[in-house]
Each structure stands twice: as structure tokens, then as C-alpha cells.
Amino acid sequence: MCPAVATAQDNEAEQSADLEQIVVTGSRIARRDESAPSPIMTVGEQFIEDTGQVNVEATMNEMPQFTRDSSGGQGTGGRALLDLRGLGATRNLILLDGRRLPISSSSGVVDTNVLPTSVVRDVEVITGGASAVYGSDAVSGVVNFVTQRGVEGVNVDVQYGNSMENDYASYNASVTAGAVTEKSSLFISVSSARQDALYGKDRFDFFQLGIPSSYIGTGTFVPSATNLPDQAVVDAMFAGYGYGSVPNNNNLGFNDDGSLFSQTGAVNYMGSDESDYRIVNGNVRMPVQIQGMLRPQTDRKNLFARFDYEFSPAVTGYAQALFTDHTAVTNSGGTLTQFGTPTIPVTNPFIPDDLSTLLASRADPTAPFSYNARYVMTPAKSWDENYVTQQYIVGLEGDTGFRDWTFDAWVSWDNSRHNQVQHNAVFLSRVQTLFNAADGGDSICAGGYNPFGLANVLSMSDACQSYISGDTHSTEELQRTAFDVVVQGSLFELPAGDVMFSASANYRNDEYYFSPDKALAEQDVQAVIAAQPSAGSSDVTELAAEFIIPVTDSFEIGTAYRMSDYEYSGTVNAYKLDGLWHATDEIMVRGGYQRAIRAPNINELFSAATGSQVTFGNPPSGGEPCDVRTAARAADTSGELRGLCVAMGIPVETVDNYLFPTTATATLSSGNIELQPETADTYTLGAVWNTEFGSNQTLVLSADYYSIEIEDVISAVPGLTAINKCHNLDGSNPTYSTDNAYCQLLSRDQDGYLELVRTPYFNLGQLATDGMDFQVNYKLSTGAGDFSVHSVITYVNSYEVVTLPGDEGVDEAGTIGFMTTPRPKLRAQTSFGYEKDAMSLTLRWRFTDSMDDRSTLTNTASTVPGVPSYNKFDLVGRYRLTESINLRGGISNLFDKDPLVVAGTPGITDNESYDIVGRSYFVGATMSF
Template identity: 50%
Template sequence: MNNIAYRRRLLSGSAFGFGAIMLGAALVTAGPAWAQDESAAPQDIVVTGSLIARPNNVSVSPIVSVSEEAIKAAGQVDLEATLNQLPGFVPSGGAATGGQGGGGRATVNLHGLGSNRNLVLLDGKRLPLSDINGNVDINILPESIIGGVDVITGGASAIYGSDAMSGVVNFKVLKPFEGIRADMQIGDSFRGDYRRFSGAVALGTSFAEDRGHLMLSASYSDRQPLSGDKRSVFDLRVPSSFIGQSTFVPSATNLPDQAVLNSLFAGYGVTSSINPTLTLGFNDNGSLFTQTGAINYQGPTTGGYAVIGNNVRMPVGPQLQILNGLQRTTLFGKADYELTDALTLYGQFLYVDSTVNTESGKSLTQFGTLTTIPVTNPFIPADLRTLLASRPDAAAPFTWNGRYVGVADKSWDENFSVQQYIAGLKGGLFGAWTFDVYAGYDKTVHDQKNYNAVLKSRVQQLLNAPDGGASLCAGGFNPFGLANASRLSPECQAYITKTAFSQEKLTQTQVQGTISGPLFSLPAGDMQLALLAGYRRNTYSYTPDSDLAAQNIEAVIASSAAAGRINVKEFAAQIDVPLLKDKPFIEEFGIGGAFRYSDYSVTGSVTSYEGDVRWRPVSSLLVRGSYQRAVRAPNIGELFSPATGVQIAIGTPPASIGDPCDVRSTARTGANAAQVRALCIAQGVPAAAIDSYQFPTTATAGVISGNTGLSPEKADTYNIGFIWNSRWTSPWLSNLSLSVDYYNIKIKDVISTVPGLTTLAKCYNLDGSNPTYAASNAFCALLARDDQGNLQTIGQPFLNLGGLQTDGVEIQVNWSVGLADIGVGNGSGAVYINSAIGYMNHYKVQTLPGTAFQDFAGTNTIGSPRPEWKALTTFGYRSDAFGVALRWRYQDAMDDISAVTTPANAAVGVDAYNLFDLTGNVKVADAFDLRWGITNLFDKGLPYVASSQNGADPGTFDAIGRSFYIGAKVSF
């Protein structure tokens, strides 16, 4: 988008926002959504990007603070959905993820550098890990106990440890209070299909003449799932070739006789010749049809069945659970007691029971090695039996595929049981020196139940049985035709299915101590020092269901048992040196530095360090900057992860990259088609099938595996910027502040897996990586095909791969004016505007060392949007009694990722995306507050996302549509 067009859209949106406020002024809203952390009292500082409480509590790292009121104004029961609206965050795990038993975790991702490269804390202390890759599932945090969030958007590894390469997200617990607080919120879409509820009660009290304080909280949240059949955009999405009627898959080396095939179809009134390599389906009357071309197809075209592009397909979009359900119960307690005036004992516990239900499609497809049907099966229709007899090897069993439409929906319950205990002692040492030492232990148990898991071995037993399995379960298993496949008896459903149970356990033990205080006085203030020593131990174990480990479950990739542990001993030091103050154009000038040494049990020792400078030329302006060498050691998953299956969406060519061996792909129709054809044959696509080969579906399997030979990542991070707070006396300008920060992060030796689409593009020379079309190419070696040539898996081992580079600018603007100050009434009312704006200049990826960087700024792929511009702006009115506001969420237009990966075959991108929310609250009484909101006020729909097999990305864009929430808070 050119700058003129952008400015016009920005201005038109602003004008519209003010008009909507005037029209919608009915109730109230929360206060500012973010602010620069510059005013908290020293004893209240939890995270400032520093172990030292610097003068004026100013951080040299950019900090965005999100208030408790702003969190509630978002109307969510999941915190990641609130944070993802802010510039600087890229959607990661959330309600739209977790299909195929993916865990359903909610994670946060700063600058798009990965959810395992930012550190997530609660009151400055590490939260329990939720998976093998070191991610924290913020589903375990009920918003009822959260008093705000501080986000450090620059690197902080030297201060907080290697996980803080891209920043820190610190959730702050409510401050101690007296009495009882109850909070409840309900919400739903205007269509009535996405109900959300949260309720909490908290008790706060003091004891022992106010020397002790106690807070206890209990909460419950419930989020209804949203199915794809509730949104018309998914009606024809994912046109799968796996259909309920089932199909016969010819073997390229054992094809039926052409004359016999033509004769059969002639009996149906078809005069044209039928290609013997085509997949054939079964009508309920026993006749055959071609899936490609839909010749003689007599089945349904509604209710989950369709003829798309003249091909018989079963769109699975309506069957998908596009937003998963959540049930969460949380208990939290926090206490402190002053042993003496200088010593305080404190403790904290957290218990969470959270269950996320995930689905990836109701009717279950086949996946991996396909089962076969012997020619002795009694259910084989007569016409198919005639065709089978015409093959050169007439007695050979044949491959089939289909959907188990006679079996109930496949789904997963992902239950997380989390407990954390922390105890510590803090206080004064001597003079102004203070200390804080604590120990903590946490444990996460993830129980995964896969309901209605179809066992391949049991299916094969039924297919091989002389009576079709009738002696094993009532009626046996007849997959030929929709009517037969749908009438699977309850006994046979029970025979071929099970509830598969897998479990992973993670523990974390941590001990840390800090001391800080002044070394000596300088003319500009005290030189201060902070020292930290810590120990952390993480363990992991995974026990998959025995049938999952044996690849005996349809549509789920095998996963093996695994275990691993790492520990780290750390020492850190930070110094702050005030150099000048109260000089001309130098009201304050200081420098600082930090150093951290970490010794990891598996990968050895690493060091990180930081240097910073701050300069306040006048009281209203602070200029700040820092440099940091950050280091991230491999986590347990990257080191010890078992071979774990994931689904890789590759789409259907030519609209998407698909399987490049597919005759419809641009690789097979382009200038180098002959070389691609030869490469495909060398990889295992039968020569007899190569000229008619079509990959049967829109996704394949990726296999992720750990690597103990990994090296730590290294990064250079820079930030420079300023904070300006107005000192003007005019009421129109006195409450005006602006911060602008430039960040630059360069990571090398990146630990990652090669994206599946990248592997395909590089193997088949779609980006020039394999100009000789050699089957020995390193990327081609990651591909595995079955006997029919179908792309079965794409290997994705963890490796130190190339680099990541990103830079951009983050802007925060806050303005307000009291109406009484400008002569409008005499009350407490004020109007305000808050805006957080992010600009991404570059997002460069180097796939392998020595290869060129590719810039993905301004591009979009499923789950990884990288808009150049992103903004969240609030226009509002507030007073002591009520308020109202309009929030404007803006995301710039983006090209599809294929514009970079395969520029000769670039898919359509997405237009600029604007959402508006109207929110408010009203104080009914001193102890009773109501709040409400309408999100996606104008019912903006999902845009088309070419890189998604579903044609949409509900993790990035709003799939719910217009929705509402109503909440209340009562204090006693």
C-alpha cells in the first residue's frame, strides 16, 4: 500500500471512530489500554527490564503496560486473545490451534520470533512450562487474578535469562486488598454459537496487626467451541478426496484392463474412454464412478458432499472445530508476613485444571500406510469384482481410501493439571541494600484422550475376514458406498475404535537469590549494583498410547516415548552508573550494563551481556538506547523430542504449491517440467503413474525430531528511542505523551525445523535451490513417498539453521483532556485517545547457513501474519460514574507468503483489515461496577487466506463475527 493510500485510510478510520463515539455514548469504558511504565513506586516494581530500581523507575527497554481494566474491556476469557491485538505480538497458540490433538495451548509470540523466544512470568517469576519446547500456556492464568501486564518489547536475556531473546511478558497479580471481590462475565456471538463465561471470587485480608496479608482466589471459565458449519465461509473449504463412499485406488503396476473398464462404463451410458489410473468411487447401487470428472456419480451434492471443479469431494471445512472449547478451574493463593521490620516471608501457590477440546474434522480419514482389501472380501460390488479380475495380478489385494463416516467424531480432550509452589524471604541487609531469595517447584501433567481412535489393525482384520467381519462384530465392515459405510453397527464401531490415552509430564525446580544496593555515591547519584545467582532444573517424560506408538491409529502420526532433563546454573550482575545531572541539556545522563553466565548441563556454558544509556536533556524528554548480546540455549524439546507427527497443509495445485509431482502443479507444467518429472520418478512415483499422478488430499505429515548436537542461538539486539511527556500548561496539551522506539534483532544459528513448504520449494527448484534437480539434494532427502508415489512425510529435524533478522518501530501515543478544564461542565469527565502503532520494516529469514535472506515483512501465511503496519487505537470518554469508547483494530494489507517463496506462482494476499469494538462500564454503586462491550461491531467476516488449507485463518482474523459481553464486579 502506498503512503498516500495509507494516510487516507488512517484519517477516514479516525473520523469514523469519533462519529461512532458520539452515536454510541450510552455507557462507559475502561481507562487507557497501555502506558509507559514510568511512575510506579519502587516497592511495586516487578518488571522494569532491570534488576535495579533506576532513578525515576525508567526502563531503557520499551515497556507496554496493559491495565486490568483494558484486559476486561477486551471481553475475552483467554488472555492471549487480548495481547494479540497489540502491535508487537503475532498470534501463536490459541483457541484456533490444537487440531489433531495439538494440545490447545495458548502462547504468546513477540515480534513473530517464536513463542519460545520470549519469557513469560507471573510477578517476575517463571511460570510452569506446558510443553517440551519450553512454552508457557497462559490458559493457566485466569484474568480474575491479573492486575495488569507489563511487556518488555526488547531483548532481555542478560537480565532474565536465555528465553527472553525477544522480550518479556510479565503478568502482575492484583495488589493486596481487604474484603471479598466477585467478578462474573458472560458473552456470546450475536448468532448465539460462541458462548463464553468466567466467574471468580477473591478474598483479601490482613492479620497480626497488618504484618501479614493473605489473598485467595477461585475461578472458573468456560468457552464454547465454534464449528465450521456455523460460518458459510467454510462451506466448500478443504475439498478432500477422502469421501464417505470410499474409493478404489489403482496400483500403477497392476492396472485394470482398459477394455473391461470401458465396457463397464459403457453399461452406465458412458461412451468416452476411462483412464485406468483414475480413482473410482462406489455408488449405493454398486456401480462405479470416477472421482476425477465425476463420471457416473450418483451421490449427494449437499450435506458435506460436493462436486467441485468437476471432481467428487467432501468439504471438511464444515466439520472443523475452528475455535476450540475450554473449561478451566483455578485456585490461587498469595501471602506474606513481616517477621521483623527488615524481613518478610512470602509464599504463593497456583493450581489449575484446564481442559481444551480439539478436533480437526468429524469424519475420520485414513493417513499414513493405507489398509488393503483382499479380493475374497464378500462385500466387493460385482462391477468392481469384474474390474479386479482384469488386472495382470488378479488375486492381489487392492488399496482403498475413504472416510469412516460410520464412526463418531474424532476429538481430543487435552487436560492440563498444573501446580506451582513458591516460598521466599526478602528484606534489608545493611544500609540501603536489599535481598530476595526464593525456591519454587511446579509440575504439569498433560493427559491427552483421543476419542473414537480408529485402529488400523482391527479394520484390517474385518476387511480380511472371509465373512467381511460379521463373525467379529455384528454386520461386519462394508465400506463400499455411502449407505453401507454409514450403517456400521455399534458393535463394529466399538470393535475398531478405542479411547487412546497419552501422557506427558513436565517439572521445574528453581532457586534464585538477588541482592542489590548502592556501591557508593557519585555527584549525579548512587552507583548501584545487583547480583543474582540461580539454579533451574527441568524434566520431561512422554508416554504415548501403545497403538499411537505403533502407528496403529488412523489419521494420527506415530509418536514414540521420550524423556529428558536439563539443568542450568546461572550468575548475573547488573550495574547502573549515573554520570551527570542538572547540567545544561543534561537533566539526567547515565549508563548501565549487565552480564549473565549460564552453565547448561547438555550444551555447556554461554554468556550474554548488555549495555545501555539514558539521557534526559529536559524534564519532558528521555532518550534511551541499549545493545545486548543474547544467547538462547536449546530447550528439552529441541534436544530430546521424539519423532512427533504434525500436519502440514500444502494445498491443492495450481492454486497452492501442493505436491510438485502432481500433474496439476506449476512445477509439472512450467518450463522445467521434464526435469521435475524425472526427479519425481527418482523419488518413487511409479513411471506408469507419473503422467496422471495427483496427490489425493491437501495435507501431509511432518515428522519433527530432536537433536542433542544443537548449539545455542546467538543474537544481537538493539533499541533506541525516546519518551516525551508534555509539560505544557494548556489543558488541551498537558496530558499528552509520546514514545517512539526502534528495535533491531538479529539471530544466528537459529534452532528450527525447515518448514514443509520450504522443503518442497527447494527440492523441486521452485526458488532456484536445486538447479540440477538432483534426488540427492538435502531437501529432497527429507521427503518420503509410499509405494504409490504419494507424499507420505516431510522430515523436520531440529537443526541450527541460518538466521532471523527483524527490525521496526513501535509508537505509543496517549492524550486526554478533562472537560471541566476546557469549560465544559464541572464534573470528572474526560475524553481521551490512546494508540499503539507498530511498523515492521524487515522480517528476514535465512533458511540455511550461506543462503540468501528472504524478507517476509508484509506477507501472510497461516498462523504467521507479518503486516508492515498494525495498530490498536481507543477513542473514549470516562468519568467517575461512566464512560464509553470505540476501539479500532487495524492490520495492514499483506501479500501471500508465496510472493516470497514461489514468486512465479504467487497466490492472492489479504486486504487491510479493520475491526471496531464498542465498550463501556458504569458504576452502579461504590461496590458495584457493570461493564459491557460489542466486539467486531460491523460483523467483519474472515478474509480469504491462500496459504491455509481452509482458505481462512481464524487465529489471525475474527471468525466469531459480531459478539457481546456483559460483566459485573462486586466488592464487600
């Protein structure tokens, strides 16, 4: 890891006319040094190998400038995304050799699974915006993967890794071959990588209580607020069991002997408190995280090829192909009766006698009743997410014949096809058919469906399981066509040197198609929110120019301008002005200003009404605000929140005992072709000190300040924000009025349960962050070997979020919360190295600062604990066995550091910030022929 700077020796070497010109990320102008006015971090091939990861995303997310983006979960595709500065994966641009990589979703994000590690020589990261040079999306910066060049011979690389628990194996193998002749070169790499899944049950000690759900395998009767059982009958029944009274609106579960139990308080509960069930805070719950995958299973096959041919000394043609077949398997546990609750008629033959007694005591004894459960008799719902991604590029590059001007012109075609299969989907219509059948469904499938009690549920026949469940198939496809041409060289000479320039023109067209399964579109799939077909296309034409102007021998100014004409957003401009000053041979000062843009992507423009979920966690620290167990209701001494809950639809008869049954609800978002591009102002100022101490010590220090301010942020109204603001958790609705704009986004069902939050896309708020990046690179050569220290440190001074127009900004820096992005103020990655002859050792230390709980931002009296600082150490060794065989191996999480508990809730952590795998190892070998 090192900043992109020029050493004193490099500066001397610049005097040689034979020194090859290079292009530093952040500019399209080739030059004879690696000096850059923008902060650039370079991650080398050895660092990538030393992490032991099977994809480059995991490697890059070790760096403190990146925020980890979850790649697993319920049908999320296992994408490997990069997120610079925590501003979102849509706001950084991912390139391969300076060209855009194929997008993997309608949101325009790049799945770095398309990149085999075998072809990556190094990675250059420019932080702080680069839209004027590269176009839309480069708001927080650019990540440019640089491929191998001039490969000759055959290189074979193999690697195996696993956890010390032997439950998280990974495999990676590649073959790279190349040949170079007088006029041509050919480079081909094929690779295969697999990462096994990590299941919650494999980390039972930590996750045994993770996300306790009220949807349980025994099933529960959900009383209707407008048709409750008679309280006297309920009292008499539980007195007969030997217990006191329970409220008549409590969910009542079914013991295997036909008796009832109160889920709240676990009154008369006869089940066991083992593996699948827990008494959590006195209530019967079924923890979710031990049911499914914590990390997805992934299988990936990559092909990369490039062919160059010199047609003449002035013109070279090239062709490049990238092909990836990537499948991720995700699993989120048992299906539950959510997003379409089944009802059971009172004529169902399986209803136990005690439940019949209660049903008969209702005001309307013949009305069907609602039933909540987790379908534990069917296998857990899982998804196969298969991506086939292709990119083909053909181009010409060479000399124009005018002065020293060179050109590069190419056309590219990308295609990403995503086939999603949900296995073991439970169909509401089929379940309802069995419930409504006079014989309980026995005439439809053997035994029918008896949902009352765990033993009855688990005895469901294979025929009935097959009847109510099956697979769904959905497809989305993205296609991009692009034309680019770049000319660069010198314009004229000034006393201090040549004025260098580049000019470019490009055109891009993106097309998107999504076709969901019919059952999914009709909301017939339990626990998965409906999605509708959608399609759209958008194009952009751009012109850009860039100049480097030498003012003196030691000072230069850079400027760039880009005009982009979008089909729907119209014409927008991006520009920059920066400077680079070599104050001495050892000290360089750099800084600049950039105006960056991000145009709305296809999803934001065209998506049909698309369902998702908003998770608000468990009471008391989380939960649906009207739930009587929440801190909000406990603090409602005036009764104003209670009154709002009634006005929003919770029956007054049940509001004082209202319990929300789970930790999430549905959201519905849709596209908006009236959106305008986001605009960002980025400022950087820094310095680099590059020096030597004697003949055996080198030191490079860099410090850079950054500030990024984004206006007209495109976002769906955050579901959790709408819920909190409607219920005045942050003071947004002080009159507790149902006319509040956020309350208008919420819908409750007839029993008062929060069933939907509408989250439309608009140009809403603002994002602003500022901080400092530091890099240290030190090397000492002695007779005993070479010692080195490489450190990258990021300090976030502020991360201010203005969610909606008129809102006060909230500074999230230094906070973390359940299901929210962590914002540590300080993160660091430091490597201590030792190298002697054929052997090297590296101790890598990753530090994450302590954080307060996010709830403290809106409630200064919050008692929810934060997290302490976190330190993780890895040890890596390398040995050159022969000139053609190199061995490597390492131990990750050397001291087996446990993940930290988030929000003070057992079983809850941030799976991306803290190591949930535990101590693990890898071994690998590279062989050259």
C-alpha cells in the same frame, strides 16, 4: 496502554524520601521512577476487562507487537501462547511478578491459561531481548504479569459473553478475598472460566469449501501404479454408464447402486452436492473445516494464593501457590485412512460386481487393493487435553543490614501434567481384520464392514463401530525445581548520584516424561502420526550482575552480564549496554544493545522420533509438487520436474496423471543433544515526549526502533521447505537431482505417493527483523467529561528468514499464505475513550495491513491474490452503579466484518488474524464487599 515513562510530576516527586521504590520490568534494580532504557508497554487491568476475553492470552494478542498463535486443531491442546514479534513462543519469556511461570510442554512454552484474569493488576511488556537480566528464552522480550497487592475485603466478578448467532458462549466468574494486618497479608483468588466450541458448520457460508479433501465417505479404490486395471475394460465400463473414457489410474468411488464413478471429474457421480460433499473444480471432495471445531471448547479452574508475614522489621517471609485445572476439547472431523492405508483382498464378499470386473483385468488379478475413505459412520475424532499445573514458591525478602542493600531469595517447584485422551480413534489393525475376514467380518461383529458406497458405510452396526474404534490415552509430565537469590542496592556515590547494582544466582532443573498410548506408538491409529516414548532432564546454573551508573543528572548508563552453565550446551554469556537521557523535563531518549541467548529446550534435545504433519494445501496454488494439477507441473515445459518425480519413485506409467489424494503428509522429527544455544543481537533506539497543555491536557508520545538478529536458529528442517526445495520451486535444485540434500529427506511409497518428510533438529538458519513501535496517549479533561486516545502501532520493516545455511534470505514482511504465519507490515490498536462521572465508553479499532501472498516470494509470476487491509471495531461501556458495584458490557466486531479469504481459495482464512466468530457481546459485573 502506555509506555513506561516518568512524567514531570513524577520527577518532582522523586525528591521525596518517602516515595516507594519500584522495579520496572527489564531490570532487577528497584528505583524511584518508572523510566526505562528499554521500550516497555504497560497494559492495565481495565483494558484486560474491556476486551471481554476469558483469558489474558486473547487480550495480549490484540496488541500489534504480538503474533497470534493458534490454540485449536488436531490434538494441539488448546494452549494459550504468546509470541512477541512473531519470532515464536519459545523465544519470549513469560513471568509472574518477575518469576518464571511453569512450562506447559517439552518445548518450554508457557500456557497463559494458568493465569486467572482476576489476579492480574497489569502487564508489562519489554520488547527487544532481556537475557542478561532474566536468562534464556528472553530473545524477543519479556511479558511480566503483575499481580494485585494489598487486597482487602471480598471482590466478586462475573461475566457472560456470546456471539450474536448464540453459538459461542463464554462464562467467567471469580472470587477474590484479602486481609491485611500489622504483620501479615493474605490474598486468595478462585476462578472458573468456560469457552464453548465454535464449529465449522456454524459458519457454513464461509467454510463450506474449506480444505476440500479427496478422502470421502463413499470410499474409493486406489489403483496401484504397478498393477493397473486394463484401460479397455475401464473404457467399456464407463461407456456402459453413458460416459467417455477415464484414466485407469484415477481413484474410483462407489455409488450406492454398485456402479463406479471417477473421483477426478466426477464422472458418473450420483451423490448429492450438499453439506458433506462438494464438486470442487469438477472433482468430488469432502470439505474438512465444516466437520470439526474452528475454536476449541475450554474449561478452566484456577486457584492463586499468597501469604506474607513480617518476621521482623528487616525480614518478611512469603509463600505463594498457583493451581490450574484446564481442559481443552478439540475436534478435526472424521477419521480418514491415512498414515497406514488399509488393503482389501479380492475375496472380500462385499466387493461390487463392477469393481470385481476391473480387479480381474489387472496384471495380478489376485492382489489386494488399497482403499481410501473417511470413516463417516463413526463419530468425529476428538481430543480431551487435560492440564493440571501447580507452582509453589516460598521465600524470604528484606534488608541485609548493609547500606541500603535488600535481598530476595526463594525456591520454587513446578509440575505440569498433561493427560491426552483421543476419542473415537479408528484402529487400522481392527479394520484390516474385518476386511480380511472371509465373511467381511460378520462373524466378528454384526454385519461386518461393507465399505463400498455411502449407504453401506452408514449402515454399519453399533457393534462393528465399537470394534474398530475406541479411546487412546497418552501422558506427559514436566517438572521444574528452581532456587534464586537476588541482592540489590547502591554501591557508591558519584557526583550525579548513586551507582545502583543487583547480583543474582539461580539454579533450574527441568525433567520431562512422555508415554504415548501403545496403539499410537505402533501407528495403529488412523490419521494420527505415531509418537514414541521419550524422557530427559536438563539443568542450568547462572550468575548475573547489573549496574546503573549515573553519568550526569540527566544521563545514565546501564549494563548487565549473565553467565549460564548448561548441562548440555556448556557455558554461554549474555550481556547488555544501554543508556537513558532526559534531554529536557519532557523529552527522554533511550537505547541500547543486548546479546541474548536461547538454550535448546527438552524437546529439541531429547524427543524421540515424533510424528506430525506438513500441510501444503490444494492445487494449483499449493499441493504436492508432482501432482499434475499444481502450478509447478503446469509450468514444467521442459519436463525436468516430471523427470525428478519419476526418479523419486512415481511410476512412469502414472506420472502424467499423478494426483496426490490429500493436502498433507507425515513428518518425523527427533531431538539432538549436540545442539548449541541460539544467539541474538538486539538494538533499540527511541524517544519519549511527555508533556502537558495547560491544566487539562496531557500527551505522551513514544517512538522506538528495534532490530533483532538471531544466529544458529534451532529448528527442525521445515517439511514444506524440504518439499519445495527438493522440487526446485525456489531454485534450490536446479539440476533436479535426487542427490539433493532436501530430496534425501523425502520418502515415497511403492505407488509414488509422498509418505514421509524427515525433519531433524539442527542449528540451521537465521532470523532477523526490524521495525518501529509507536505509542500515543492523549487525555483532555473538560466540563463535559474526559476524552482520551490511546494507540499502539507497530511497523515491521523487514522479517528475513534464512532457513538453512547458505540459503539466501527471504523477507516475509508484508506477506501471508495458507498455513503460514502472517507478517503484516503495519498493525495498530487504537482506543477512543470518553468518561463522565460514573459512565465511560471506549471505541477500540484494530487495524491489520494488506499483505501479498507468500507464493510471490519464490515465484514473481504468481497470480495468487493477497489480502486487503482489515479493520475491526469494538465498543465497550462501563457504569459505576454504586461505590461497590461496577457494570460493564461490550460488542466485539461491531460492524460484523467477515474474515478475509487467504490464497484466493474459498473457505480458507487465517483463523487467528481475522475474526471468524462475527459480531459478539459480553456483559459483566464486579461487586466489592
